[in-house]
Each structure stands twice: as C-alpha cells, then as structure tokens.
Amino acid sequence: MKKLFAAATTAAIALTAGTPALAQDATISIEGQAWLDRNTNRAYDEGEVLLANEPGGTIVKDDSGEVVATFATDANGRYAVKDLPAGKYRVEHPVTTRYNFLPEHRTTEGGTVHLRFYGSWFEVNSFLDTNLDFVRQPDEELLDAGTLNGKPLPKPGEDGKVVVNDLPFGDFVYAAADHSARNLRLADGATRTKNFRLEKFDNAEHLDARHVAIKGDLAVEMPVLTPSKDVYVRDEEADVVIKITNKGEAPEKASFVLASYYAKTLSMSDNVVSVNDRGYEWQTREPLAPGASVDVKMRVKFVEAKDQTLHVIVQPSRFFKEPFGDNVAIRKIEVVEPGAETTTSAPTSTAAPATTDQAVAKAGNSSGLASTGASPLGFLGLGALLLAAGASAFFVARRRRS
Structure with missing residues (x-):
C-alpha cells in the first residue's frame, strides 16, 4: 500500500511539473492588411490605396518593446507573422512617418490587426x-x-x-x-x-x-498743340502731342488714328510706327504696361483756312470689357488765311474729351469727320474695324480736297 501511494504521488508531481513546459510550447500568429482607409469605414474599398510591398514592420513585446519579428506587406498590402510565442505584442510600422495612423488597437495576443492609415x-x-x-x-x-x-x-x-x-x-x-x-x-x-x-x-x-x-482700357487725353495759339494760319505747322494711357490690366500696344479734313501729317515721333504705311494709323512701338502712358508727337500742317477739328481715335483694347468713352478726343482748330489772324474773332473753346455718344455722333456731319454711310451707333458697334475705316475716309476726303 505504501508503495502504491508513493507511485501515485510521484506521478502527480511529474504531471504538475510538465504543465509549464506545454504552455511554453504554444504559439500564435498575427496578420492583417495595410491600406489608406479614405472613408475610415474599417474595410478596404475599391479605389483606396493599398500599402503594397512596404518593408519595416515590426512585432514587439508589449511590456518591454523588444522586437521579436519583422515583416513586409505583399502586393495586396497583406502581412502575416506566424509561430510567435504566446504573449502580448504590439504591431508597428514606419508608414506612420508618412501618413496619419487611424485609431486602432494594435496590441494583440494573436489574430487580425489591420494597419489603417489616411493620407x-x-x-x-x-x-x-x-x-x-x-x-x-x-x-x-x-x-x-x-x-x-x-x-x-x-x-x-x-x-x-x-x-x-x-x-x-x-x-x-x-x-x-x-x-x-x-x-x-x-x-x-x-x-x-x-x-x-x-x-x-x-x-x-x-x-x-x-x-x-482680363480687362482692357486704352484712353487718350485731349491733344496739346505747340505752338499753342488761338488762331493758326494756313500752311502753318504745329506739333500735336497725344497722350495715351493703358488703364487696363495687361500690357499691350496702342493703335490710333489722327484724322482731319484739313491737316496733313508730316512726321511722327520714334515711339510709334505707321501701320501698313497707310499714313493715317499708328501704333506704339512697345507695349504699354498697365498704368503706363506714352506721349506721341505728330507734326502737322494746316493746309486750308477753315474751322476744323483734329480727331484722335484709339482703337479698343484687344482685351475684354473696355469702356470706350475715353478712346476719342476732338480738338477744335481755327485756321485763317495769312494776314487775317489779327482780325479774327476768338476761337471756340477747346472741347473736352468726347464721350462715346459724342464721338460717334460726329460721323458724317459738318465737324470734319468723314461719313461712313452707317448710323453712328453702327460705327461704335463695329469697333476697331470701322475706326480704321473711318480714319481712311478722313484721308480720302482730305486728298480729294487737296
């Protein structure tokens, strides 16, 4: 009987001693997928970016931080680490240096741990x-x-x-x-x-x-004549200074005409060039910057003794939405025969810059602006093309009268 009890006691001690050894032999696996969970719904959706072939993942002991395994994701962003001793671990990855890590419980004792980020x-x-x-x-x-x-x-x-x-x-x-x-x-x-x-x-x-x-706005001021006189004499010459300003929002060249029945243009300053050598239309040699102005000097000769006008017409900006009211200036001139300048009455006062309606109303009337055969509003609506055509009519009429 004593021998039987001793054998039973020995067997129980041996079984108890063997239990920790079995626990130490148990293993776990950790796996999951890494992606940019754009809508944060915890599930991979079509169109979201998989973090494929990303190395540098680690499995560390939760208590000590000791690295026990490394991993990389595959072409589908998946990873798996197997045969880890049973215990509590954390899953870490350097992708956190490039993307925000979504709130996720990364401590595990085995199972699925997805790595969800957002960009x-x-x-x-x-x-x-x-x-x-x-x-x-x-x-x-x-x-x-x-x-x-x-x-x-x-x-x-x-x-x-x-x-x-x-x-x-x-x-x-x-x-x-x-x-x-x-x-x-x-x-x-x-x-x-x-x-x-x-x-x-x-x-x-x-x-x-x-x-x-872009808004364009080219404007002209009333021309200034030198010498400045109340009355000019037929065949007298004068310098006409025309100031053109770019009030718009982009650089551009300004084209203009100087038109009159009874004045002949002799020369122009170096800062403009003749357009197609037609003799009545000019363009600034260089673009005018926004806010910049240019003074153009034209030498003219008054070829007939008449009350007359000088029309300066600046063609509309090539950009959108230009206000047209300051594109035209009309200067009245009194010209007499030689010897009559001391007996003539005082000239009509200099006109202010013409508004749009004032300018186009001059077309075809006795002001000296040659008629285009169109209504004044039609002249305005056709814009630059009819401005050039109107200037051409000035000079055709002028040549016929010469």
Whole structure:
C-alpha cells in the first residue's frame, strides 16, 4: 500500500511539473492588411490605396518593446507573422512617418490587426468665375488647374474643384496653369504658385486658381498743340502731342488714328510706327504696361483756312470689357488765311474729351469727320474695324480736297 501511494504521488508531481513546459510550447500568429482607409469605414474599398510591398514592420513585446519579428506587406498590402510565442505584442510600422495612423488597437495576443492609415489631401478651384461668387455655375468654363510637384493635375469636377487624396507628408509646390494667351488672369486673391507642407495634424491644403477675363482700357487725353495759339494760319505747322494711357490690366500696344479734313501729317515721333504705311494709323512701338502712358508727337500742317477739328481715335483694347468713352478726343482748330489772324474773332473753346455718344455722333456731319454711310451707333458697334475705316475716309476726303 505504501508503495502504491508513493507511485501515485510521484506521478502527480511529474504531471504538475510538465504543465509549464506545454504552455511554453504554444504559439500564435498575427496578420492583417495595410491600406489608406479614405472613408475610415474599417474595410478596404475599391479605389483606396493599398500599402503594397512596404518593408519595416515590426512585432514587439508589449511590456518591454523588444522586437521579436519583422515583416513586409505583399502586393495586396497583406502581412502575416506566424509561430510567435504566446504573449502580448504590439504591431508597428514606419508608414506612420508618412501618413496619419487611424485609431486602432494594435496590441494583440494573436489574430487580425489591420494597419489603417489616411493620407493628406489637396484641393484647388479652377474655373472661369465670371461673376466672382466663388461658385462654379453650369455655364462657367472648367479650366486646366496646373501641376502639383511638376505633375499635371486631373480635370476639375463639375463643381470646379480638383481634389487629390492620399498624399504623404512632405513639401509640395503648386503651379497654376497660365491662361493669359486666352486673355484670362487669376481672380483677385488667387494663387499662381504656392509652396506648402503637409504634415501630421496639418494635412490639408485649399488653394484658389479661379480665373476672370482680363480687362482692357486704352484712353487718350485731349491733344496739346505747340505752338499753342488761338488762331493758326494756313500752311502753318504745329506739333500735336497725344497722350495715351493703358488703364487696363495687361500690357499691350496702342493703335490710333489722327484724322482731319484739313491737316496733313508730316512726321511722327520714334515711339510709334505707321501701320501698313497707310499714313493715317499708328501704333506704339512697345507695349504699354498697365498704368503706363506714352506721349506721341505728330507734326502737322494746316493746309486750308477753315474751322476744323483734329480727331484722335484709339482703337479698343484687344482685351475684354473696355469702356470706350475715353478712346476719342476732338480738338477744335481755327485756321485763317495769312494776314487775317489779327482780325479774327476768338476761337471756340477747346472741347473736352468726347464721350462715346459724342464721338460717334460726329460721323458724317459738318465737324470734319468723314461719313461712313452707317448710323453712328453702327460705327461704335463695329469697333476697331470701322475706326480704321473711318480714319481712311478722313484721308480720302482730305486728298480729294487737296
């Protein structure tokens, strides 16, 4: 009996001693998938970016931080670490240096641990904002937005916005497309080039590349004559100084005519050139910068003793929405026969710069502006073409009278 009890006791001790050894032999596996969970729904959706072939993942002991295994994701962003001694571990990955890590319990004693991140994002408006309300209307044109770090951006959506998701932390350069060849400019406050940085907790950038039509506005002042006199004598010469200003938003050359029945243009200053050598239309040699002015000097000869007018007509800007009222100036001149300048009455006072209606109303009447055969409003509506045609009629009539 004593021998039987001793054997039973020995067997129980041996079984108890063997239990820790069995526990030490137990293993676990940890696996999961890594992706940019753009909509944060905890599930991979089509179109979301898989973090494929990403090395550097580690499995560390939760209590000590000791690295017990490393891993890399495969082509589908999946990873698996097997045969780990049973215990509590943390899953870590250096992707956290490039993307924000979504809240996830990464401590595990085995099983599935997904690695979900979200990227930074960039947004820019790019459309023709004709009413400047910051909202793209159906009839407002979508425009090429430009580049981000040198790469062309996609076409804007129907709302006029370009959105780029899933960007890593880092430095970026946005360059808006240049639409100036289409006479468009960036809207006030819009950005042509912008450097910015995306980083943790500051990972969104909103920019503006709306465009509007460039406005043009060429204007002329009342011409100044030298010598300045009340009365001129037939065949007398004078210098006519014409000041033209670019009140618009872009550089451009100014074309103009100097027209009269009874005055002959003898020469012009070096800052203008004759257009097609037609003798009545000139253009500034260099473009006028916005806000800049140029003084053009023309030498004229009064060939007939008549009350007459000098018309200066600046052709409309090639850009949009030019106010036309200051494109025309009319200077009244009194010219008499030699010897009569001391007995003539005082001349009519110098006219102020003509408004649009005043200027076109002169066409075809006794002011000296040759008739085009069209109504005054038709003259205005045809713009630059009829301005040139009207100037041509001046000089045709003048030659006939010579």
